[in-house]
Amino acid sequence: MKYSLEFKLECVKKYKKGIEIKKPDFANTSQKNFLNQVNFWEKIYDKLGVEGLKKNPRNKEWTIDQRLNIVKRFLAGEPTIKISLENNLNPSQISFWTKKYLESGISGLELNKGRPIMKSKILNDKRSRVSKNLNSKDQSNSLTSVYEELKLLKEELKHFKKREKNFEKENKLLKKENEVLKKWKALVEIFDSNQPKQERIKKIYNRVKADKNLRLTQVLKEFSIPISTFYYQLKKEDFDKKNEEIISQMKLIFKENKARYGKRRIKAELNNRGYKIGLKKVRRLMEKFNLKAICSDENTNLTKEL
Structure with missing residues (x-):
């Protein structure tokens, strides 16, 4: 035709x-x-x-x-x-x-x-x-x-x-491979995210548990996570549960000031709001939740992380 x-x-x-x-x-x-x-x-x-x-x-x-x-x-x-x-x-x-x-x-x-x-x-x-x-x-x-x-x-x-x-x-094999690639892509996005390590491991565990075609040992091997470390992080209680109020205030201060406050300014602002907290603890919590302050240098027009 x-x-x-x-x-x-x-x-x-x-x-x-x-x-x-x-x-x-x-x-x-x-x-x-x-x-x-x-x-x-x-x-x-x-x-x-x-x-x-x-x-x-x-x-x-x-x-x-x-x-x-x-x-x-x-x-x-x-x-x-x-x-x-x-x-x-x-x-x-x-x-x-x-x-x-x-x-x-x-x-x-x-x-x-x-x-x-x-x-x-x-x-x-x-x-x-x-x-x-x-x-x-x-x-x-x-x-x-x-x-x-x-x-x-x-x-x-x-x-x-x-x-x-x-x-x-x-054609069937290509469809299966495409589905598997989508699942692995989702796992990679979780692993490369800026969330705390314990939260990432919990999300990976829930994703593997929900999918019968994924094996936990294979996933851990691909991401180079030891089994002992995986189960330790999975079962470990969150040390900072008692600091939930301070953490929420810290995130709020960081957001209100458009990521321009470093650990010293956040500590000072928390003290002004009635929270007694040390500089080392503020630094640890900021690192855990990936709160990196950025300031610009007007002379060199560069940025650096505090």
Whole structure:
């Protein structure tokens, strides 16, 4: 089925925006095959632009060596979409060459010079040949050749069914790998956050506990956390529970002053508010909750952390 350039561009734009695309009434194919075709157009558009969606010139000739190389890559298991994009070639053309190669070998890939023969004429020629073979003395040989052709077609059908199953398996594996990567990404974000160590470990433990596909030993190994340290931090009581009021006031002062107060100013402000606390304790709590004051140097226009 041939589609216009405007129709292809419209389908590609809808596909990129995530808009549902329905098979047109004039397309003699299924919805699934049509969406596969749109996916192919989108990849060609990303690689070659609008020129890639234009119809290939009919006078372009592929040598036997070029055709044979493409067929061998296809039979070796390379994805059809990859071969198509690299050679700006329609996937149906690759399937056609492969079929010819399986039927007749290299001779099936030879260039047919002259005007293309009409389908009706081809069918009539085949019928006349079959009738002549049946009426000839070599009837047994013709039956043998027909049997061999049927055998080759069956083998080809098995080959394509096997490839289809392999594609389905690869698709399922890719989906599983994508889900696993998302889970690991969430764990990495927790591990690299600025939260206290005990809180990070508790969040990692809850995430692993909620997901049956993740193993705790594997997660700890990836993040280089000893098991003893992990369970110690998990079971350890928070030493600063009694300082919750001071911590909340400290965070409030830090926020009110837009992260410009260091440990000395925060200590002085806490003392003004009636909290007796030492400078070392203020420094420890600020480090624990990642409260880093930033001040600017007007002369050098640099920033430093206090």
